[in-house]
């Protein structure tokens with residue numbers, strides 16, 4: 001399948017495909033499980049597709065929360081999928097397939113739920129992915145998009161060295177990868193442009209120093225690893241220097257040592273469904289609480 005598309009993505013994708021990145025994705029899924037899945041009711045669904053599933057970290061968490069579901073993951077990266085298949089071997093509830101989110105290898109009306117989590121930010125044409133998700137979910141189904149809005153990331157008081165790195169990270173992602181790191185704020189407009197019916201739009205604070213349910217040091221470690229995950233691509237493409245990288249790391253040391261420095265990072269979850277025929281409604285549709 002699409003080896004050209006895979007090669008292009010592999011060359012430009014900000015996070016890369018290293019073993020460290022695979023570990024980061026697993027830790028990220030655990031760290032952000034509550035903001036990503038909190039309030040979602042999947043009890044009335046039978047099949048779920050996650051597009052851009054990488055190593056299956058989210059699917060494994062969904063399987064734990066909703067063991068009745070049949071889960072399908074699609075990703076363009078054969079490297080991530082191989083790692084996911086090895087890790088998830090023997091889990092018959094989950095299947096992983098290689099495919100392009102912009103041309104999904106499924107017939108119309110195949111799934112109850114279609115999902116993306118931290119994927120649309122990497123694509124120049126997120127509309128193409130949402131269009132495909134709308135095509136492959138059933139008329140009674142829904143799509144759930146959970147995507148970052150990188151404008152929301154920040155510290156109080158400001159941390160200039162971290163911000164300088166973050167600005168470079170976002171420019172690199174947009175200019176080299178062709179994505180939109182603030183796509184979370186645009187989900188409603190994308191869905192509306194495709195005629196989808198928006199059922200819920202929820203800002204999700206994925207990281208916050210005010211959240212006492214999670215360790216401050218763990219949240220900061222997550223943020224630091226997220227920012228560091230762009231280093232190879234940023235340095236190679238001239239968006240950052242090793243001096244900036246060191247200053248960013250020192251900035252995180254400062255924040256860790258001072259409990260009065262606040263931080264936050266937000267995302268948006270949009271739930272929508274296919275355009276419905278006039279007058280049609282399904283009382284069994286399961287909406288997020």
Ligand SMILES: C[S@@+](CC[C@H](N)C(=O)[O-])C[C@H]1O[C@@H](n2cnc3c(N)ncnc32)[C@H](O)[C@@H]1O
Pocket residue numbers: 009015025029051052053054055056057058074075076077080099100101102116117118119122123
């Ligand atoms: C940040 S990862 C998110 C992985 C997963 N959703 C999670 O939360 O752990 C983004 C994933 O999107 C995949 N991806 C990027 N462009 C894609 C495309 N056109 N089709 C399918 N997958 C794609 C990448 O290979 C990568 O695995």
